[in-house]
Structure formats: C-alpha cells, structure tokens
Amino acid sequence: MLEIEIDGKKLTVPDGSTVMEAAEAVGTYIPHFCYHKKLSVAANCRMCLVQVEKAPKPLPACATPVTDGMRVFTKSDLAVKAQQGVMEFLLINHPLDCPICDQGGECQLQDLAVGYGDVDSRFSEVKRVVPNKDLGPLISTDMTRCIHCTRCVRFSEEIAGAQEIGMAGRGEHSEVMSFIGLTVDSEISGNVIDLCPVGALTSKPFRYQARSWELSRRKGVSPHDGLGSNLILQTKGGRVVRVLPRENESINECWISDRDRFSYEALMSSERLLTPELTIGGQVVSTSWDSALSKVAEEIKGTIEKFGADSIGVVASPNSTVEELYLINKLFGGGLGVRAINTFGRMSDYRLVSESEGVRWLGQSISELRQSDLFMIVGSDLRMESPLLAQQIRQSVKRGAELCVLSPSSSKQLCRSVERIVRPDELLSSLVSIAHSVVVKIGKSVPAVLQLAGLLADDDPMVEAIAKVAGRGGRISILLGEQVENSPQALEIAKVASLFAEAISAEFGWSFASANKVGAQLLTVDSADPTFSRQRKMLIGFGVDLCADSPNAQLMSHQVRAADALVLFSPFKPLSHVAPFSASLPVAPFSETGGSYINIEGVVQAFNGAVRCAGDARPGWKVLRVLGNLLSIPGFDYQSVEDVRRAALGDLEKLSSSTLNNSIDVEDVRINEKHNALIRVGDVPIYQSDAVVRRSHSLQETKLAGCSRLARMNSKTLSSLMINHGDNVLVSQGGAEFSIVAEEDDTLPDFAVALPAVIDGCGVLGELYGPISVKKNM
Amino acid sequence: MTVYTKGVVFDGVDFDDPDCWKLDRYVKRGGYAALRKIIEGSISQDSVIAEVKLSALRGRGGAGFPTGLKWSFMPRQFPGQKYLVCNTDEGEPGTFKDKDIIELNPHALIEGMIIAGYAMGISVGYNYIHGEIFQDYRRFEAALQEARDAGLLGENILGSGFSFQLYAHHGYGAYICGEETALLESLEGKKGQPRFKPPFPASFGLYGKPTTINNTETFASVPFIIREGGQKFLELGKPNNGGTKLFSISGHVSRPGNYEVPMGMPFAELLALAGGMRDGGKLKAVIPGGSSAPVLPAQIMMDVTMDYDSISKAGSMLGSGAVIVMDESVCMVKALRRLSYFYYEESCGQCTPCREGTGWLYRIVDRIERGEGSLGDLDLLESLGKNIAGRTICALGDAAVMPVQGMLKHFRDEFLFHIENKRCLVH
Ligand SMILES: Cc1cc2nc3c(=O)[nH]c(=O)nc-3n(C[C@H](O)[C@H](O)[C@H](O)COP(=O)(O)O)c2cc1C
Ligand code: SF4
C-alpha cells in the first residue's frame, strides 16, 4: 500500500495505482478524455495534467504511478494552467458547431470547455477538416470533431478483440478510420459511440432524433440473451429512441452488445401490431380488445370441448418475462390442462426437461466464471449467442486463462484458443474422447460412460491444455451453449459434460442465448409435454414468430397450415393469417411492460415499462389476466405486475442453489456410428435470434446479418458436391427444396452445411442439426 | 564531403581506401582487440561497465545521458530475454554522423554492441537504421556477415561461451522513430509512436523486455574505451565531457562534413577546421546541436567550447552534434519557418499539445514570413511554446519549441521587422 495526498486529502492506495485511480477513490475529479478504466492507458490527450510535488513539469494523472508519500495538486495554478493550455489545443481545430452536433449536451469536450476553455480564441488560422468514414450502418462519423483520444481504437483491439479501427497518418494528418474499404463489423461495436467523448462517433439510427436533455431515462434489462445486460432506455414523446448500457460490474460491466443497443428500432417499426385483429372467414378485421379476447376465449373453450386440451399447443418465447411465463403456464397448463406448452425456444431434445434434476444454469456466478483458469466451451458460437459473455472470457484469456472450444462452427473467439471443429453429430463422441483422454492423462479413474470413445493422440493440444490446468488444480469451467441446447443429443452431451466436470473437479453449466430460459424452466408446470409430435387444432404463440423461432420450421409450418385456429400474442403483425380462425393480439414488447428476467446465474432482475404501450397494445400479463378471467380460471385477479411476480417467485432476488441444479438423470449414453452423410449446422444468426431483433432495420443492414444468408461449406465438401463458391444451390430437407448461394468456409467440418436456423424462406427447412442434401441449381 | 578525425570512432580509418569499412582493415587498425581483451582476460561485466563510467562517455543521441550509468540500470539478473538496441535512425536535420559510421567503420559499432551485450548479459541486439540511407543499411548487413563468418558475432563468440546475435532493421524515414520508445514500437512492427514513460525501456522495452538503447556513435566509442582505457578516453576531452565527438558541420562553411575532434574544442577552432566561412561570408548565427537546439548568435558562439556544459551555459545544447552555420545572408524568419515546418510534419500526432501546437506554431511563423503577421503573434508564439514544452509524451514537443524560443530570444528584431514592414530585413 502507498500513501498519497491529493489536494490535501490523504489516502492509501494499492501498489501499482495511478494518480487518476487514487483521485477517483477519494472523489476528486481530474478532467480527462483518453483515460477509461476499462482500456489501456494511452496518456495522449494530456487533459489530466496535474502538479506533483518535486516534479518540475505537470504530469498526466492517468499514467503517473503513485509513489509513497506523493503529494498531488489537481487545482493548483500550475495544474490548471496546464489543463487550460491543453483545452485550447483541443479546441483550435474542433468545429464549434455544437448546435448541429448530435453529441451536444452530452459531450465531454463541451462540458470541460465550459470549465477550462477561454471565451475568445487565439487561433486565427484555417481549421482542419477531416473526411468522414463509412463505418457501417450503426456508427455515424463526423471525423472533423475527433480529438484523437484513441478510445475507439483501443476498444476495438482490447475489448472487441479485432483491430477494426486505427489511427492512420501522422501529426495533424492523423485520422481515425477502419481498414480501407471495410466497415466496423464487431458484434459489440456500438460501445465506441459511448466511449467517444465528442461527436465524432455517434449512433447512426439515433442521428438527429433527439437532444440528450429531452430524453427520459428508464432502467431496462436486455431481452436478447441470458447475460441480462442492464440497459438504460432513453425515451422521448412516448418512444424509445436510444438504448445505452447501465453499468453493472457483475453482469455487463459498462458495455452492451449491438443487439441490445439497436434492437429498439423494431419497437416503432411499421411491423408493429397496433390493434387486435381477427381473421374470420378469410376477412381480417381490426377489433376491440373486448371482442377479440371474448372470441379467443370462446374459440379456446370450443376447441377443448370438442377435441380436448391436448388439441391445443402453446409456444411462448423464452424471452418472455417471468410474469408472462408464469401466467401462460398457470392459464393453459394448470387452468386448462394443456400439456403442449413450449417455452424453451429451439430446444428439440425434451428429455433435457424431463431428466434434469433442477433448473439448468451457468453453474456459478458470472463473476466466478471470469476467474476461471480454463474455459471449455462446448457447442456454442459464443460471440454470436452471448456477445458480452464471450467478451468477458476474452478478457480472462488475456489475463492468462486458457480457452478450448469444441463446436461444429465457431466464429473466431478473437483471442488465444484451442479449437476443435467437428460435425454436429460428432459433438458427443468428440467430447467423450476428450474427456476420456484428459481423465486418463491426469491419472484419475475413468467413469464408464467416458470410455465409450477412444483416446486421442497423446499430444492433442486440447487434451494437453485441459490436463495441464486440471493437473495443477486450476479452476476449469465447462460451458454448454445453444448448439448443445438445440441438438437432438443434448441430454447425452450434457451428461458426458457433467461426468467430465466431476472427474476433473470442474465447474459445469449452460450459457443460454435467451433472456429468460432459466425462468422458463422454473415456471413450466409439471405436467407439460412440449412436444408437437402430432397435429394440433389450435396453436397459440406468445412473443414468437412461430416458424422462425421453432426448432423445426418445416414441422411448425405444417402445423400452422393445418391448424383450425391460430392465436398470436405479439408486438408484431403476424407473417400471414392462414387458419380459418386467426387472432393477433398486440402485446407489449420489453420496453412497454413491467416484468422480470432471471439471467443465467439465477439473478432476478425486474424492470418497469419505459414507455406507454404503442397503439392498443397491452402488457402481456394484463392480457393473460383478462383471458384467465374470461375462461373463469380462478386466481387471475392480480392488481399489478408485482403481484404476479410475488405469486411466481415470492420475494426471491436470486434463485436458490437447491433450485439451480445441472444434474442430469440418465444412465444410458449411446454414441452414434460415424458417417459421412451431409449434415446441417443450423446455428441461429445473431440478428435473427428473436422477433424483435429480426425487425430491427439497422441490424439487418450489418455485415453480420448478411453472412447469414448463405449456405456455407468447406472446400472439401464443395468439391465433393461439385459446387463452386458463389454457385446457386438447392438445399433440401424432408423433401422440400430451397435455393441459396453457396460460400466456401474452411472453418467448417467436412460434409457439413452451415445453413442458419432463420433465413428468408427457411420455413421449408427442418431439423437444425439434421440430415440435409445440397445440389447445384442448374 | 569531408570526414576528418582526431579521435575515437574513426580512429585510424583511411578515408581514401574504398575498403576501409572491411573487417581486415578494421582488425589491422586494432579492431576487435577490445573484444579479445575482454574475452581472453575474462574481464568481468562489472569492470566493463566501470570502465565506461570512468570514461565519462555521454550518449551521443542528443540527450547526453551518461552511458555507464544507463548500462548499470539494466537488470542483468532478469531471467527472460533482454535486448540491446542501437539507434541509427538519425533524422534530426543537420545530423549525418551515424550514417558515416555504418558506412565507413561499421565494425566499430558491431564491436561496441557485442561488448555492451557482454557487459549487460544481453544475447540479442538490433540496429535500427534510418530508412533513407538504404545503401548504408546494405553496407552494415555486409559487415555483420563478415563478423559472423569470422566467429566474432553469433554463437559462442571466440570460443568464450558468450553468444550475441545482432540484426539490422531499416525504418522508413520517420523522424519520430528516432525517439527511443517510438523506435521500439516500430521495431515491433507497429506504428512508430512514443510510449509514455515510465516504464522506461530498462524495465519495459522491446516486446516488453528489459532493453538498453544507445546511439550509434555511443556504441562505436566503446571499443576505444575498452582497448585504451576509460581514463585515456576521458583525457581526450574534459571532465564530465569525456572523449572526442563527431560534429556534422553544415551550412555556410567551406568544407562541410563530419569532424571528430576532442570535446571542449573552441568553436572558432572547429570553424577554422571546416575551412572557415564560405565565400568570405560573415558568421551570423549557429545552431550548435541539431535542429532542435536553440540558435546562438555569432558573438556568443565564438566564445563557447564544443562540449555539453559550455554550450548549455550559453543557452543551447550540444544535442547530436550537428552544427548548422549561417552567414549574414540568412533570414531568421525563413530559417525558423523551415524548422517549424519540419516539426509540424514530423509530429506523430498522438498527444494533443504537439499534434495541434506544432501546426499552429508553423502557421504563425509562416504568416509572419509572408508579411501577414501581427504584433501579438510573437507573444502568442512564446505562450504556445510554454503550453507545449514539457507537456507532451516525448521530447519532440520540446524540440519543436526550442528553435522558436531561441530565435525569438536572439533575433526578435528580425521578426518585428517582418511584421511591421511586411518584408525581410535581410533581403
Ligand atoms: C523526437 C526525437 C528524435 C530522436 N532521434 C534520435 C535519433 O535519430 N538518433 C538517436 O540516436 N537518438 C535520437 N533521439 C534520442 C533517443 O530517444 C535516445 O535518447 C537515444 O537514442 C539514446 O542514446 P544515447 O544515450 O546513446 O544518446 C531522439 C529523441 C527524440 C525525442
Ligand atoms: S510529443 Fe509529438 S511526437 Fe511525441 S508523442 Fe506527442 S505527438 Fe507524438
């Protein structure tokens, strides 16, 4: 510990602290631009110059290490003169166009100029003008305003993991830019907008929408992945116009993903459903809630009377709130006896529900996860599934942890890693082999199940890496992702992973790409049987696009086409009204309703609606309450969303360790024969993950969204099929065909076709990780 | 161009011999004797460093930091890789001595670096050579190969068990890459931008490892010191200013060139060595230590001796030893305009005062030169100088300010004349 005195205030700080950190600890503000607590120290803006006793020159607080007994003066004449001098330099070439700058009102340069700038300018030369850059559909540039603090440059390299932004040129000609001809394509790129202290990088979708002082700030929680990133929804005139991170060090730190930041565009899109609609006899009519809900209640009653409760199937999005999911289960399950209630998204192996001993979860807290010495990610394209979790693992790897990835397809982790890319149907056998080899290597006894597949070569890099950390008793975390969750062998993979974890004393858990998968498991009624194996007379969807959000779009589209009645609770217009009886009921999206989500670590995060519902839309819990009453189901007299929450969770803020339990109850694990038939890798594209994201215009314009409109195969697969890169191909599953462009991608395993879970026209495609055939389109 | 020596670095070199750079010639004039002396006499690392300290050799790259002291900062016991780096990025306007060293006597540098590597327990060295002297880079590569072939460089040097690898690397001509930490960044393959110090290269240098950086002339002085003794070197110059020094003399003299003479030689004598003023011109001013050193008017200059202390007392710096001589035909406003343009163009651009300030300085001087200046401009220049100097990441900021300060101190009248009469006092 070191002793330091700042403006007369004494404190002790840990060794290695900087003057800036010490000043923050004691609540003293030192003006700064380039310094950011999550980025490396650049010390280039020089705004933080302070006086240090015995130093002949003012020193930058952000880069000056504290020495014992140091005395610092942040407001002395020397310090303030130095700061004013720097401010003058920053302003000479900065356009004084604050009235037309989007950053106006929330600009650090503007704020500090008030304190340190002069009234008049001594600069009478011509000001610099810098051409703007095209960084893609999300980030707007006004590069003349750039003050060269390199926060964006450091973010892209250090946090996002790819050097997408740099400072080219020298001296006054330095310009911040992306690679020539390339845009900034990171899945967390929008954070540079927050980091930029001036108006050089601003939000493109938000451009000229509002002034910061006109905005109200409401707390929100991300509805797009299991991390539960904390948000600020900024609203104006009853609309969400911007989304920013709300700092929570234990969850999202100070970042959010682009999906969290820009998905709000869908909330006001023309695809919003603003009044209840009924389709009767082919005629679509807008109607009142009263009439819509009583018609729906009648239809439900009639269907149950005629065909029984098993003739109804319910699909609710795992991004629904705790309250919505609780009421859906209570209404349809408990109240009406419907068993086909699917709140698990694209999961296709429902044995995971029946054989799990508790609610599957991360297996540890997010903060604990970050402390791992080795991460083994199994079956996850983590950057696309949970961009910030991937980011946090990247930081741990930078601090020295190891990363192993076993997956059928994986975007680069953008950090040091050992990757093993295998066919989806070999995920299980590969995991067994790895587990078997590691356990043998560290000299522990091998459980029978782990002996089902042979040993890998002695110098297999993944085995070596895991064995090394396991051998020295390091902290290992095995993380299963959506590729397992959505796999037909999910149960076996989970079992093997848990046995492996046990054998090497590792942590083991799940990373879900839905906001409330933990809640969905918790709230599912005991009798539920979410399979849709047989045709239902009536389909009820809640917050989903029935086909796009299904594990098997082909089966679901058959269901939809053959159903007599379709009831869709959704913020958005349905893609088509096909059934003889269709009802579309506008329920509030995440921004217009109160509710709560339970994240992957089991933490309950509640939020209020940020804005009033658009049009006649109503919060889901209210709609379900009324429907419950119309169907005379007892116990639907909640007064508030908090009432519902209490009924669902009691006063829990975090699920208990007895509820959260990753144990899997299965003895019999069998491994498929190896074969070479073509298989589909049906990952969920990052910007198709749910109904909201899918309708966010700017996200759909990104390169990441574009990549998902291709059928990708490695060169070996392509040549064996006599297909060339760029050819038009016909893919077919279950007899239905679909035409798409082929792309070579050598990161894929042999004889696998990456064909995303959701693409335009994907309704004809079947199993996400099932057999597929591909031929050249003549 | 003339090369003249009465000294250490070019000791015994026959400049008329086109092969003077070669190994056999170097050995004939006593080359590698110092290295052999160390190895055969098993002289300890500490004794080598002590000898260098005794010599009072000061860094020839510009800052004049005592070399022996710098070497003693290297954590010799550090378990990982350590690096030795030579700075041949010579980019300071007026300076052209290091270029001649690697062209005419490259083995002196190689031997000096091997000895330095030995003294500090370093096994890998790099010589970073300015990008615009490509022929000399080739020459240095050829000399390296000769040394390797003769077993003087590489594994197990002269059977001693000591190994030292030395590589040449050429930059692309950016002045800023001569700043030691920018040089390291560039050597690592990154954009050449200075690092904030601390940490200093001795603890966090090339690839984050302990690193010692010296100038070409500094290293090339070492063989003499070891061979003849630190005391002898010291006695060549004056106390605290040991040895001889290479002066790159340019401007209005009859014989511009490199002159290696004892430290402390009166400037008048050095001027005479260079053939005196060209075409009978009259001395007006001298920049005594490279373009960043403040200018000194003739009357002050004729009284100084050429060493760190004397020039510093006169209000300037010995710097890299580039002596720019100006006769009365020179317009000081125009001269400053050229100097300021250099720093404006060469600023790396990362830190605010230098990026913004150097351009501002240049534009004001340019305006004055064009007859568009105003009376307030001189105070503005001085005030800006204060806001730049000492507030930047590296010393380029100071380097840009010193010429301005020097000119305004000694030749303010000329600037005032430009402003008031919208024309030049000289022409
Ligand atoms: C802008 C700038 C440019 C420099 N250029 C050179 C150079 O070209 N050659 C050089 O030896 N030192 C140069 N230096 C000094 C080096 O940073 C460093 O001090 C020197 O190489 C150390 O060697 P020495 O101790 O042997 O002098 C420069 C410094 C600055 C600030
Ligand atoms: S002083 Fe100039 S050259 Fe040095 S770091 Fe700052 S901007 Fe770069």
Ligand code: FES
């Ligand atoms: S905040 Fe310290 S130099 Fe920029």
